[in-house]
Amino acid sequence: MSTVIEDMIARKVFNSRGDETIEVDVITSSGFGRASAPAGKSRGKAEVVYYPHGGVDEAIKKFEELIAPELIGLNADFQEEIDKALHEIDNTTDFRVIGGNTAFAISVANAEAAANSYGLPLFQYLGGYAAHELPYPLGNVISGGKHTHGKSPDIQEFLALPYEADSFLEAAAANIKIHKKVKDALKKKDKLFNGGKSDEGAWTANLTDTEALEIMANACEEVSNEVGFKCGLGVDVASSSLWNTEKEKYVYQREGKELESGEQLEFIKQIIEKYHLVYVEDPFHEEDYESFAELTRKVKNCLICGDDIFVTNTERLAQGIKMQAANAIIIKLNQVGTLTDALETIEAAKRAGYIPVISHRSGDTCDWHIAHLAVAFKCPIIKTGVVEGARIAKINELLRIEEFLGDRAKMAELQIL
Numbered sequence: 001m002s003t004v005i006e007d008m009i010a011r012k013v014f015n016s017r018g019d020e021t022i023e024v025d026v027i028t029s030s031g032f033g034r035a036s037a038p039a040g041k042s043r044g045k046a047e048v049v050y051y052p053h054g055g056v057d058e059a060i061k062k063f064e065e066l067i068a069p070e071l072i073g074l075n076a077d078f079q080e081e082i083d084k085a086l087h088e089i090d091n092t093t094d095f096r097v098i099g100g101n102t103a104f105a106i107s108v109a110n111a112e113a114a115a116n117s118y119g120l121p122l123f124q125y126l127g128g129y130a131a132h133e134l135p136y137p138l139g140n141v142i143s144g145g146k147h148t149h150g151k152s153p154d155i156q157e158f159l160a161l162p163y164e165a166d167s168f169l170e171a172a173a174a175n176i177k178i179h180k181k182v183k184d185a186l187k188k189k190d191k192l193f194n195g196g197k198s199d200e201g202a203w204t205a206n207l208t209d210t211e212a213l214e215i216m217a218n219a220c221e222e223v224s225n226e227v228g229f230k231c232g233l234g235v236d237v238a239s240s241s242l243w244n245t246e247k248e249k250y251v252y253q254r255e256g257k258e259l260e261s262g263e264q265l266e267f268i269k270q271i272i273e274k275y276h277l278v279y280v281e282d283p284f285h286e287e288d289y290e291s292f293a294e295l296t297r298k299v300k301n302c303l304i305c306g307d308d309i310f311v312t313n314t315e316r317l318a319q320g321i322k323m324q325a326a327n328a329i330i331i332k333l334n335q336v337g338t339l340t341d342a343l344e345t346i347e348a349a350k351r352a353g354y355i356p357v358i359s360h361r362s363g364d365t366c367d368w369h370i371a372h373l374a375v376a377f378k379c380p381i382i383k384t385g386v387v388e389g390a391r392i393a394k395i396n397e398l399l400r401i402e403e404f405l406g407d408r409a410k411m412a413e414l415q416i417l
Contacts, residue, residue: 002029003077010063016390017363020056024105031117035108037101038361044308047335048100059099076114083338107338127376133412134168135374139175139386143198151206154252156238164229181219201388234279243285281305292325303328312336321352328355359383364390368397380412
């Protein structure tokens, strides 16, 4: 049995939006790994560069000319060395030479090839025998903002989090129930509603933020009563996309209102209290650490989660920790490039008491690896939609992991809620 890399292949494939992306195969004498890269719609300014100038075609060219010759012959078992080599080949801080998505696909495919060489599932190879906790699924049920067109809420995502379920199967089923109840409510609310969905499989409808919150709150309460455990309500405000730098205000076009930072804080605090929100992502724009910190101080029993503000970056997270801004962090591997980089961020977050939330991207593929990474790296929440194909791929893989673990499987602990 050998974990030495014998060959590597890169190809062009498509993501759930029909955009081009890169997929990489890593082959050892006794193992095989394959991973494809997703793409976000609302991206933080500090994310790594997805592809070099020239897009996926140029990335594949760089892969064949620069990367594969350097990595073939190395040992896939030494993940840190592989990831370090990718940084050295690129030699920039943001992967603009080879592309962050190329680095991501190689890094994950390499880990899978090593796991496959040993005949182990990826989560067990990376997390060891002790990895046996399943994350709670955080699912987007109603979409607004950049995820939609036409009349829709200004807030980007209205989310369900079944945070007291006894099994992943029960949790995933609860989210699906909420998704279906919301559809029925939207039909009654809007006679013109035709079952439209966003990229992530969430409903799109002619709603205000308040109407969406009311519908979601009712659906979460009804399903909680039916299933016998709590299904919480959350939002991803995606505030960087609402922030107008010239006006220094958050512009809610649908609502016809403009809020200064202090007013935004009061608005978010108000909806947390009124709708008993358990999760709020990006309530402020990506440079406003102060408001993140103030909101975190002022609310209890709610995850204040940073995505654009942290972009899975240890330095940006360190600034947040220093200021006590937020208490949770989105982990998106392709924001930072490699497994090693992402794991460093996760470990720094945990040391500071932040909840790591491993996440898909809106333009995703049927790649299932983040399901394994959530278990391996002990992330208590996975954000991966509810029903759309690229999301179901992750959810179904977690069901398989739960079955594989058998009696050892248990749900993660969420101490803040």
